[in-house]
Amino acid sequence: MPKEITHIKKLIDCESRLNDFYNICKEGMNDKLGAILFQFPPSYAFSKEKLGAILGILNYDFKNVVEFRHESWWNDEVWNAFKANNITFCSVSHPNLPQTIFKDFPMLYIRFHGIPRLFHSSYSTKELQHINHKIQSKKGFVYFNNTASEAGILNALELKRMTV
Structure with a gap:
């Protein structure tokens, strides 16, 4: 996922850009696409609101992988939500x-x-x-x-x- 979406906008007001990226990946990679990686910056600490934003914006037609660089995301609430939604931590x-x-x-x-x-x-x-x-x-x-x-x-x- 582009840095603009994960690091700069941090998923806020970027639904159109995110959907455009998903569509480009689908059209360009088709069956060769392994997964979409969302990498967040070290300053992106866990909150229930941020977890909800992630769960609410992902396109579940794709294999989504989320990489955090803040230790607060290493918790059961996140892991359980990801497993329930087929998201890879x-x-x-x-x-x-x-x-x-x-x-x-x-x-x-x-x-x-x-x-x-x-x-x-x-x-x-x-x-x-x-x-x-x-x-x-x-x-x-x-x-x-x-x-x-x-x-x-x-x-x-x-x-x-x-x-x-």
């Missing part, structure tokens, strides 16, 4: 967030951002083996966003070798 590897690998949502969706140094740090073979063991039987998406150097590419290739 994105697992994130981020220096300031819980390192939970969520496997009981509609799909597995993980984003590795780098720890301890955001976007820079590489994951060790041992860390990748641990992750691979946890996700072995699940289908889904794993993204490496520790791309300020070659770390993301090397980590992705190493994890891919482990899964073959």
Whole structure:
């Protein structure tokens, strides 16, 4: 989802833009579209109103994944609402967030951002083996966003070798 919708407008007064984006994805990607990722900024803290806004604006004809960067979203109210509405809570590897690998949502969706140094740090073979063991039987998406150097590419290739 464009940053304008999630970071700038934070879902407020953007129904038309959001629907346009969904339609472009459907027309352009069609059956190749895996999921739509909504990534919110670290300042976007949990509230019942924000949770309601998310639930009320998503197009449920798509596989929706929501990535939060504020720890307040790690709670049962959010998880239960997402599960009830077939929304995936994105697992994130981020220096300031819980390192939970969520496997009981509609799909597995993980984003590795780098720890301890955001976007820079590489994951060790041992860390990748641990992750691979946890996700072995699940289908889904794993993204490496520790791309300020070659770390993301090397980590992705190493994890891919482990899964073959």
